[in-house]
Each structure stands twice: as structure tokens, then as C-alpha cells.
Amino acid sequence: MKIKGKHYHTIWLKKDDPQTVQVIDQRKIPFQFEVFNLRTVDDTYFAIKEMVVRGAPLIGITAAFGMYLALLNTKQKNLEEHLQKTADYLKSSRPTAVNLAFAIDEMLEFILKEKENPQLIQETLEKVHSFKEKEIHYSEKIGEYGLQIIEEIYAKKQDTVNILTHCNAGWLACIDWGTATAPIYKAHRKGIPVHVWVDETRPRNQGARLTAYELGEEGVQHTVIADNTGGHLMQHGKVDLVLVGSDRTTVTGDVANKIGTYLKALAARDNGIPFYAALPSSTFDWKMENGLAEIPVEERGTEEVAEIEGWTGTKIRRVRLIPENSPVANYGFDVTPARLVTGLITERGVCKANKKSILKLFPEKIQL
Numbered sequence: 116m117k118i119k120g121k122h123y124h125t126i127w128l129k130k131d132d133p134q135t136v137q138v139i140d141q142r143k144i145p146f147q148f149e150v151f152n153l154r155t156v157d158d159t160y161f162a163i164k165e166m167v168v169r170g171a172p173l174i175g176i177t178a179a180f181g182m183y184l185a186l187l188n189t190k191q192k193n194l195e196e197h198l199q200k201t202a203d204y205l206k207s208s209r210p211t212a213v214n215l216a217f218a219i220d221e222m223l224e225f226i227l228k229e230k231e232n233p234q235l236i237q238e239t240l241e242k243v244h245s246f247k248e249k250e251i252h253y254s255e256k257i258g259e260y261g262l263q264i265i266e267e268i269y270a271k272k273q274d275t276v277n278i279l280t281h282c283n284a285g286w287l288a289c290i291d292w293g294t295a296t297a298p299i300y301k302a303h304r305k306g307i308p309v310h311v312w313v314d315e316t317r318p319r320n321q322g323a324r325l326t327a328y329e330l331g332e333e334g335v336q337h338t339v340i341a342d343n344t345g346g347h348l349m350q351h352g353k354v355d356l357v358l359v360g361s362d363r364t365t366v367t368g369d370v371a372n373k374i375g376t377y378l379k380a381l382a383a384r385d386n387g388i389p390f391y392a393a394l395p396s397s398t399f400d401w402k403m404e405n406g407l408a409e410i411p412v413e414e415r416g417t418e419e420v421a422e423i424e425g426w427t428g429t430k431i432r433r434v435r436l437i438p439e440n441s442p443v444a445n446y447g448f449d450v451t452p453a454r455l456v457t458g459l460i461t462e463r464g465v466c467k468a469n470k471k472s473i474l475k476l477f478p479e480k481i482q483l
């Protein structure tokens with residue numbers, strides 16, 4: 116999408132330097148725009164772990180590039196052992212988004228299958244690029260299918276469609292378009308009046324900092340709100356649709372997403388408001404049935420809750436929010452049970468949050 120009128124993806128190979136992968140450093144947005152260079156597997160691990168890049172699809176593609184970088188730095192003789200260790204290391208960076216393991220496993224399988232190929236490095240880079248292009252296509256299709264939901268609401272309401280979203284499931288969480296934001300961008304570009312309630316999404320404020328930034332750059336009307344505001348807005352008829360992303364959705368429709376998503380789903384159900392999760396097929400865990408029991412929920416550092424960072428006008432600074440000795444719990448995600456999910460918006464269409472409906476869209480996954 117665009118930043119100051121210039122089109123960007125979130126990750127790319129540096130021009131004229133195939134040994135360097137470049138990403139937007141999302142730790143600095145919206146205050147500064149900086150590019151972060153990845154040249155090694157350690158750089159890749161750091162970028163995912165420290166959320167230089169974040170968002171399930173982008174984490175996956177970044178790890179795919181990481182496997183390419185590993186190949187560049189590996190001697191042929193111990194290729195399989197080295198790449199298996201690399202795969203395990205990159206998978207350990209963040210546990211919840213299934214895209215990470217999915218992408219790494221795909222790349223590992225490809226490289227080992229092609230390891231005698233004299234063009235292995237070039238072929239691997241082409242595989243990463245095709246992976247990236249596929250994710251862009253998925254995001255745009257999610258936008259097209261999600262647009263139909265917004266159009267139906269607009270047709271009845273004949274007034275601005277108010278959409279609440281949580282965290283950042285935007286193009287900054289993907290490569291382009293986003294997942295939850297893709298339908299919003301499609302509707303906006305089609306001239307449908309939309310307004311977005313942007314949950315700030317403590318503790319890292321991906322909504323306040325990233326989603327608000329994206330929507331502002333695209334010219335989409337939005338209002339940043341404290342996380343606890345959504346229920347009140349829903350009770351007073353100010354929300355027509357809740358649209359969120361996902362980091363891992365089970366084949367039965369349980370949706371893992373940023374902490375606080377479950378509470379929005381409860382409030383939406385209590386107020387009869389449709390609650391959709393938007394996700395590409397790379398975010399489904401086809402072998403998992405019980406999200407609440409099985410999805411690993413990442414716990415992150417206490418400083419993310421104990422402190423907050425902002426812009427002084429010249430630089431980013433952190434300040435402490437709580438007493439020095441107060442203990443902190445920092446859960447990164449929660450699981451919304453399928454029963455609270457109105458539907459899932461995928462690159463193949465919209466389905467109910469149940470195994471039968473999901474597998475009807477993805478019949479090739481039935482045998483898993």
C-alpha cells in the first residue's frame with residue numbers, strides 16, 4: 116500500500132544486492148520510517164522476535180526469506196543438518212502464528228528436494244517470491260470477498276458503515292492489502308462510506324500506531340479508541356461490523372488473534388453485531404481442532420505492559436507506567452471460540468466457522 120503516495124510492500128530484496136532482505140521497521144511507525152536490513156538467519160530471528168516485522172502472513176514470508184539467507188550462508192556438505200537447525204531456530208521466534216511454521220516447512224521441503232539443482236539458490240529465491248506474490252493475491256481476494264459483506268450492510272443502512280477492528284491486521288501485517296483491512300480498502304476505493312473504530316490494542320498499540328497510520332495514509336475515516344471502549348459503542352448502535360485478523364485458526368473455526376479479540380467477540384454477540392475474522396489459508400491449522408486447548412499463546416516481556424513508548428517530537432522515548440515492584444502478566448493472544456464467530460473471510464470466499472464449511476472451501480485439506 117502507499118506511504119506518502121509511494122507504493123510499498125512490507126518486505127523486499129534490496130535492489131542490486133540479492134544477499135540483503137529489507138523490511139519496514141514497524142517498531143518505529145508512525146513516528147519514523149526506517150528500513151531494517153536482514154542478511155543472516157540471526158537478523159531474521161531478531162526481526163520476528165522483536166517485532167520489527169509482525170503479523171502472521173508477514174512473519175511467514177520473513178521466515179521464508181530467512182531460509183533463503185540460511186542457504187546463502189551454508190556449505191553444501193552439511194546442508195540438511197544446517198537447514199533443519201535453522202528451521203527449528205526460526206520457528207522458536209514466536210509460537211502462535213501458524214504461518215511461521217507453515218512457511219518454514221514449505222521452504223525446507225523445497226530446498227531439500229532441489230538440493231542437487233545447480234540453480235538451487237536462484238530457484239529458492241524464486242520460491243520465496245512466488246510465496247510472497249501468493250500472499251498478496253490472497254489478501255486482495257479477502258478484500259474482494261469481505262467487500263461483499265460491507266456492501267450488504269451499506270445497502271440496508273444507506274449511511275456510513277462503522278467497522279471496529281482490533282490490533283493491526285493491515286497491509287503492515289501482510290505484504291500488501293492486509294486481511295481485516297483489505298475489505299475496508301476495497302470499500303473505500305469503491306466509494307462506499309466507511310469509518311473504522313481502531314482499538315489501540317495494548318500493550319504494543321499496533322492499532323493506535325499501525326492501523327491508524329495505514330488508514331490515514333489511505334484516507335479512510337477512523338477514530339482511535341481505548342481497548343475498553345468497543346462494548347459501549349456496540350451497545351449504542353455505533354458499530355455495524357467487527358472485522359479482525361487471525362494468527363492461527365483451527366479447522367473447526369476457533370480463532371487465535373491479538374489479546375482482547377475474544378472480549379470484542381463477546382460484546383458483538385451480546386449486541387447482535389456480525390463478527391468476522393479475515394485470514395488466508397496459510398493461517399489455518401488444518402490439524403488442530405480445539406483452539407482453546409491447543410493453540411500456544413505467546414507470553415512476552417513484562418516491559419511491554421510496564422512501559423509505553425511515544426514520540427517526544429524529536430525521538431521515540433519509553434516511560435514507565437506502573438510501580439517498579441508490581442508483577443506483570445503479558446499474554447499476546449487469546450482464542451475466540453467458533454461459536455462466537457459469524458464467519459471467516461478467506462481467499463476462496465466466506466464460510467461459517469465450522470469444519471464442514473471450511474473444508475467445503477478447501478476440499479484438498481480433508482485428508483489431513
Ligand SMILES: CSC[C@H]1O[C@H](OP(=O)(O)O)[C@H](O)[C@@H]1O
Nearest residue numbers: 169170171282284288360372373
Ligand atoms: C494478518 S495477521 C495480523 C495479526 O497479527 C497480530 O499480532 P502481532 O502484531 O503480535 O504479530 C494481531 O494478532 C493481528 O490480528
